Amino acid sequence: MLQLITILNRCHRFPGFVYHQARFSSDHKSIEIAVRPRKGSRAVCSRCHQPAAGYDQLSERRFEFIPFWGFLVFLLYSMRRVDCRRCEAVIVEEVPWGDGKRTLTRAYMLFLARWARRLSWKETAEAFRTSWEKVFDAVEHVVTFGLEHRKLGAIDAIGVDEIQYAKGHKYLTLVYQIDLDATRLLWVGKERTIESFRGFFTTIGDEVASKIVFVCSDMWEPYLKVNGEEPIMRRKLGRVPVIARARPVSPRDNKAAPQSESSHAINSTSRFQRGGLEDLAAPSTFSRALRLASILARA
Numbered sequence: 019m020l021q022l023i024t025i026l027n028r029c030h031r032f033p034g035f036v037y038h039q040a041r042f043s044s045d046h047k048s049i050e051i052a053v054r055p056r057k058g059s060r061a062v063c064s065r066c067h068q069p070a071a072g073y074d075q076l077s078e079r080r081f082e083f084i085p086f087w088g089f090l091v092f093l094l095y096s097m098r099r100v101d102c103r104r105c106e107a108v109i110v111e112e113v114p115w116g117d118g119k120r121t122l123t124r125a126y127m128l129f130l131a132r133w134a135r136r137l138s139w140k141e142t143a144e145a146f147r148t149s150w151e152k153v154f155d156a157v158e159h160v161v162t163f164g165l166e167h168r169k170l171g172a173i174d175a176i177g178v179d180e181i182q183y184a185k186g187h188k189y190l191t192l193v194y195q196i197d198l199d200a201t202r203l204l205w206v207g208k209e210r211t212i213e214s215f216r217g218f219f220t221t222i223g224d225e226v227a228s229k230i231v232f233v234c235s236d237m238w239e240p241y242l243k244v245n246g247e248e249p250i251m252r253r254k255l256g257r258v259p260v261i262a263r264a265r266p267v268s269p270r271d272n273k274a275a276p277q278s279e280s281s282h283a284i285n286s287t288s289r290f291q292r293g294g295l296e297d298l299a300a301p302s303t304f305s306r307a308l309r310l311a312s313i314l315a316r317a
């Protein structure tokens with residue numbers, strides 16, 4: 019019989035670690051796979067990324083893996099800590115399937131983030147019986163990883179959008195590249211504050227920022243009105259024109275229907291996420307403006 023561990027070893031194998039047991043959880047709703055270090059393999063320091071001497075072992079953690087035939091799947095692993103000479107500190111090891119304190123495995127985050135390009139984040143969460151927050155985590159991980167590991171190149175036009183979540187009490191700021199040949203999510207900022215938005219410019223750097231030609235946003239006010247300070251966009255981008263200010267039905271104008279407010283807000287992310295410019299051909303002022311911006315940016 020083909021064993022689960024055999025399959026995992028084919029698709030998700032890591033040197034230095036072994037899968038040593040797969041079992042159902044006590045409620046039979048999930049599959050738990052115990053992972054342990056291969057005998058004699060040394061832990062790797064998560065700060066300097068070099069092998070280091072062992073120190074101790076923490077209690078077992080659960081890392082959520084891609085669900086399998088209706089079962090949730092978890093990798094169970096007790097992280098080791100190392101006494102790292104280079105860093106002169108006791109530091110938790112890095113594991114190839116995880117990313118810091120995140121509870122999802124990298125594989126599952128990549129999986130969710132790929133679906134989140136096709137569906138809204140809410141639909142993605144429902145389809146895989148997970149939470150909106152986990153989909154957000156996945157997208158944020160993939161976007162951050164992409165920014166750290168890939169050269170950005172020139173960006174002509176960006177779209178700045180916001181979405182509400184947690185029943186409309188919290189906001190995320192999303193920045194998309196909306197050039198004709200590249201429509202992609204560039205950056206995700208928790209909250210909708212000037213401070214959080216500065217992170218975007220820090221991430222892309224002054225050289226890339228100085229070449230941006232157009233900005234599309236229907237949420238411009240928070241970024242223009244800063245007490246006594248020159249607005250961040252003006253300072254960073256000079257007199258770059260803002261293309262769109264109109265949204266067909268603003269969620270903020272729809273206070274009577276909080277339910278639809280949140281679904282509209284979440285679905286609004288897919289305005290860019292569904293990718294490609296075909297989608298921007300939808301008959302709305304905003305998307306027409308986006309397309310115009312992309313074309314103008316290339317002109």
Ligand SMILES: [Zn+2]
Nearest residue numbers: 063066102105
């Ligand atoms: Zn180290």
